[in-house]
Amino acid sequence: MKAKYRFILAACVLGLLMTGxxxxxxxxxxxxxxxxxxxxFAQFLLPRLPLGGLMTxxxxxxxLILLRSLFQQYVHGxxxxxxxxxxxxxxxHNFRVALEGPPEVRELARAANHLAQQRDELLTDVxxxxxxxxxxxxxxxxxxxxxxxxxxMGVIVCNLDGRxxxxxxxxxxxxxxLAQGPTSMSGGALxxxxxxxxxxxxxGQITHSLENIQQRxxxxxxxxxxxxxxxxxxxxxxxxxMAPVLRTGADSTTTASVDSLPPNLPPxxxxxxxxxxxxPAQGGSATTMLGAxxxxxxxxxxxxxxxxxxxxxAERDQALQSLTDGNRAALxxxxxxxxxxxxxxxxESDIRARFTRVIADEASAMSGRxxxxxxxxxxxxxxxxxxxxxxxxxxxxxxxxxxxxxxxxPIKHEDQDAELWMRVDSFALIQAITFLAxxxxxxxxxxxxxxxxxxxxxxxxVDLIWSGTTISSETLYTWELEPMTVGAETSPLTLxxxxxxxxxxxxxxxxxxxxxxxxxxxLPAAVTPEVPATDQAQHLHSDSRPEYYDFDLFAARxxxxxxxxxxxxxxxxxxSVFDTETTGLQPSEGDEIIQLGAVRIVNNRxxxxxxxxxxxxPVIPLKPEGIPIHGITEAMVNGQPxxxxxxxAFHEFCAETVLVAHNAAFDMRFFQLKEDSLxxxxxxxxxxxxxxxxxxxxxxxxHRLESIAERLGINVIGRxxxxxxxxxxxxxxxxxxxxxxxxxxxxxxQALDASQRTYFARVKY
Amino acid sequence: xxxRILIVDDEPNIVISxxxxxxxxxxxxxxxxxxxxxxQQASAFAPDLILLDIMMxxxxxxxxxxxxxxxxxxxxxxxxxxxAKGRETEVAKGLALGADAYITKPFSTKxxxxxxxxxxx
Numbered sequence: 001m002k003a004k005y006r007f008i009l010a011a012c013v014l015g016l017l018m019t020g021x022x023x024x025x026x027x028x029x030x031x032x033x034x035x036x037x038x039x040x041f042a043q044f045l046l047p048r049l050p051l052g053g054l055m056t057x058x059x060x061x062x063x064l065i066l067l068r069s070l071f072q073q074y075v076h077g078x079x080x081x082x083x084x085x086x087x088x089x090x091x092x093h094n095f096r097v098a099l100e101g102p103p104e105v106r107e108l109a110r111a112a113n114h115l116a117q118q119r120d121e122l123l124t125d126v127x128x129x130x131x132x133x134x135x136x137x138x139x140x141x142x143x144x145x146x147x148x149x150x151x152x153m154g155v156i157v158c159n160l161d162g163r164x165x166x167x168x169x170x171x172x173x174x175x176x177x178l179a180q181g182p183t184s185m186s187g188g189a190l191x192x193x194x195x196x197x198x199x200x201x202x203x204g205q206i207t208h209s210l211e212n213i214q215q216r217x218x219x220x221x222x223x224x225x226x227x228x229x230x231x232x233x234x235x236x237x238x239x240x241x242m243a244p245v246l247r248t249g250a251d252s253t254t255t256a257s258v259d260s261l262p263p264n265l266p267p268x269x270x271x272x273x274x275x276x277x278x279x280p281a282q283g284g285s286a287t288t289m290l291g292a293x294x295x296x297x298x299x300x301x302x303x304x305x306x307x308x309x310x311x312x313x314a315e316r317d318q319a320l321q322s323l324t325d326g327n328r329a330a331l332x333x334x335x336x337x338x339x340x341x342x343x344x345x346x347x348e349s350d351i352r353a354r355f356t357r358v359i360a361d362e363a364s365a366m367s368g369r370x371x372x373x374x375x376x377x378x379x380x381x382x383x384x385x386x387x388x389x390x391x392x393x394x395x396x397x398x399x400x401x402x403x404x405x406x407x408x409x410p411i412k413h414e415d416q417d418a419e420l421w422m423r424v425d426s427f428a429l430i431q432a433i434t435f436l437a438x439x440x441x442x443x444x445x446x447x448x449x450x451x452x453x454x455x456x457x458x459x460x461x462v463d464l465i466w467s468g469t470t471i472s473s474e475t476l477y478t479w480e481l482e483p484m485t486v487g488a489e490t491s492p493l494t495l496x497x498x499x500x501x502x503x504x505x506x507x508x509x510x511x512x513x514x515x516x517x518x519x520x521x522x523l524p525a526a527v528t529p530e531v532p533a534t535d536q537a538q539h540l541h542s543d544s545r546p547e548y549y550d551f552d553l554f555a556a557r558x559x560x561x562x563x564x565x566x567x568x569x570x571x572x573x574x575x576s577v578f579d580t581e582t583t584g585l586q587p588s589e590g591d592e593i594i595q596l597g598a599v600r601i602v603n604n605r606x607x608x609x610x611x612x613x614x615x616x617x618p619v620i621p622l623k624p625e626g627i628p629i630h631g632i633t634e635a636m637v638n639g640q641p642x643x644x645x646x647x648x649a650f651h652e653f654c655a656e657t658v659l660v661a662h663n664a665a666f667d668m669r670f671f672q673l674k675e676d677s678l679x680x681x682x683x684x685x686x687x688x689x690x691x692x693x694x695x696x697x698x699x700x701x702x703h704r705l706e707s708i709a710e711r712l713g714i715n716v717i718g719r720x721x722x723x724x725x726x727x728x729x730x731x732x733x734x735x736x737x738x739x740x741x742x743x744x745x746x747x748x749x750q751a752l753d754a755s756q757r758t759y760f761a762r763v764k765y
Numbered sequence: 766x767x768x769r770i771l772i773v774d775d776e777p778n779i780v781i782s783x784x785x786x787x788x789x790x791x792x793x794x795x796x797x798x799x800x801x802x803x804x805q806q807a808s809a810f811a812p813d814l815i816l817l818d819i820m821m822x823x824x825x826x827x828x829x830x831x832x833x834x835x836x837x838x839x840x841x842x843x844x845x846x847x848x849a850k851g852r853e854t855e856v857a858k859g860l861a862l863g864a865d866a867y868i869t870k871p872f873s874t875k876x877x878x879x880x881x882x883x884x885x886x
Contacts, residue, residue, distance in 0.1 A: 332870025344785070358782070503852070507858050
């Protein structure tokens with residue numbers, strides 16, 4: 001339109017330009033002339049005026065035609081090209097500008113087409129690269145998954161919050177067999193994505209091991225791993241090895257290399273810069289690499305159940321013991337008797353006979369013992385407590401920290417040999433020292449303790465010293481045999497266990513001259529040379545990690561945070577979707593739960609492996625009319641655990657997740673009725689797919705689970721078992737999340753509020 | 766006047782040899798077969814030297830040793846630990862708790878007698 005107006009304007013200007021000067025000249029001449037001249041002029045001009053006008057008109061028309069064609073070619077042509085270009089940008093990438101119009105316009109069109117061509121090539125290239133990268137990542141993931149499932153050891157990867165980011169089936173199996181009660185519940189269920197590792201392993205040991213690892217990293221140890229033994233609730237022994245997952249910041253290495261450039265060199269330019277900098281960076285790398293921040297972003301735990309090994313080990317120790325100490329005594333008796341006999345030729349014959357009998361008895365007892373030991377020893381395997389070589393002062397520093405934290409007991413360091421290494425289970429040893437300090441504080445009101453470290457031959461002495469008050473020597477003998485407790489923390493081990501495990505000794509001694517007393521723990525020394533710094537740099541390079549390790553797992557940090565914040569997005573929360581089968585529909589009139597099934601949703605995925613599936617003995621008889629619906633018979637519930645076992649286990653399964661159920665009010669009513677008698681309270685938020693369906697489709701008639709599933713395009717199989725229904729409910733819920741988001745319902749609080757406003761929320765059971 | 770020796774051990778098979786040996790050397794001998802009896806005898810019999818086993822019923826040799834050393838009346842009595850517990854750490858513990866010598870079984874009777882004589886001076 002605009003172009004059209006401009007054309008009319010241009011035509012007017014053209015008209016004016018063609019007639020204007022002529023008319024103006026005529027007017028001026030006319031004004032200047034005398035009357036006679038005007039007369040003559042008029043006489044001359046008027047008869048010829050039509051010819052002049054015609055000529056002018058023709059000229060004007062010719063001008064117009066020229067102007068129009070210029071307009072068509074330059075203005076309209078360009079506008080058309082602009083439209084085509086816009087089309088090429090969006091709807092049709094393959095469209096090209098037609099080469100038409102004057103040469104200038106055609107040149108422009110050609111350039112635009114070239115640009116488009118280049119753009120298309122780039123797009124294809126990038127697309128190709130993305131596809132390749134995706135394929136590689138997928139392949140790496142598959143490789144890792146295959147590798148993990150083949151491992152004979154349990155593997156669990158956690159972030160620093162202790163949330164499980166990855167586990168293999170062996171780890172799951174291990175904890176399942178460790179679980180108490182029916183195997184379909186707890187234990188196996190406690191290990192799951194986003195769950196806390198501290199529900200399975202002791203927090204103290206994990207934190208201690210992490211501290212150990214960090215200390216080693218700071219010192220540049222080539223092998224920053226930590227070992228510990230832990231015992232589960234039912235007394236099984238697990239040997240765990242912890243290895244850190246490091247993020248060696250790529251940016252920190254580049255800054256380091258730039259810093260190490262001589263100042264007169266300009267920063268290298270272009271793509272070659274890294275290789276040209278590599279040489280100067282190498283020189284300083286050993287130190288700069290160590291100085292650079294090594295971020296521990298999580299850890300890998302490998303877990304092995306060594307209960308049986310340990311029993312064998314104990315047996316082996318016993319065997320060895322009876323071979324050495326047992327035979328030592330017997331041999332001593334024989335030797336003493338023989339030597340006495342030889343030295344006493346004057347001995348009377350009846351006494352001589354008694355001596356001979358001693359020899360005969362002891363010798364036959366020795367052979368018996370040897371026989372028994374050998375047969376038992378043959379099938380016991382070689383396994384050991386994982387004692388690690390640790391720098392003595394590190395242990396004392398850690399112990400001092402712990403004593404200070406736990407007991408608020410002032411602690412000082414006396415002479416400590418900084419070069420001493422010992423072979424210990426550091427967690428147990430620190431526990432033992434803390435335990436002793438706490439006993440001194442509680443029973444003898446000791447106000448300050450000191451730690452000393454010294455060595456003699458192959459033995460290391462750790463002394464816990466205090467001044468003033470002395471204790472009776474029996475006290476330590478009693479303490480040795482009690483389980484170690486510090487505050488609320490109780491260890492399954494006694495002090496004696498810890499000492500024996502190390503092949504050490506402990507005693508109470510007084511230093512009268514110094515007016516002090518001390519407990520001395522003797523431990524075997526270890527000879528561990530410091531790892532030379534040159535070996536370390538290689539390990540610290542992130543490149544040296546196996547390539548199947550390039551996961552983005554750690555971005556998941558806090559994704560499953562500890563509490564449930566109602567302001568969090570529905571897509572970020574972890575859910576336990578559950579369903580119950582019951583004897584009838586009247587919870588308040590004595591109907592009972594007979595089956596509980598649940599499945600977890602973490603990170604927007606239904607985790608079909610992380611389930612809870614348990615029949616419950618309702619104690620009351622089943623109603624015959626219910627059996628066709630749920631398909632559960634008396635025979636099936638007989639001998640199953642009762643709700644007092646199942647509900648607490650289910651409660652544990654659901655910890656820290658939002659509950660989801662279809663018509664949740666019904667199921668929650670059953671739970672509520674049991675709250676007082678079983679002492680289990682479900683305090684987490686509850687979402688109901690029935691109410692959410694009413695929010696999303698307020699005009700639909702049916703909000704039955706089948707109808708919703710059909711509407712949302714979900715295949716229903718295995719309905720009317722609790723777990724089967726939980727699966728369907730879970731899938732329905734996952735489909736609802738984006739639909740809710742379209743309505744502006746994004747957070748948990750918004751979903752809860754919207755549910756409350758529906759009509760169905762008023763139904764009570 | 767001959768020296769008095771208290772033998773503390775719960776195994777009759779070693780007591781028989783030790784008792785015969787000590788008597789033959791002309792010492793006066795008493796025997797205790799557990800830790801508590803040993804402490805009673807230590808006061809009642811007033812020995813110059815005690816041969817002390819470690820693994821015993823009621824009180825271990827370590828405990829007896831520590832109790833003896835805590836009694837000012839008995840500071841002069843010599844203690845030889847005579848035991849089947851032969852680990853380095855156990856030897857260290859015995860000596861730390863006040864034993865004058867630590868002999869592990871099996872031992873040579875000649876060495877034992879020599880050790881006793883040198884301790885009794």
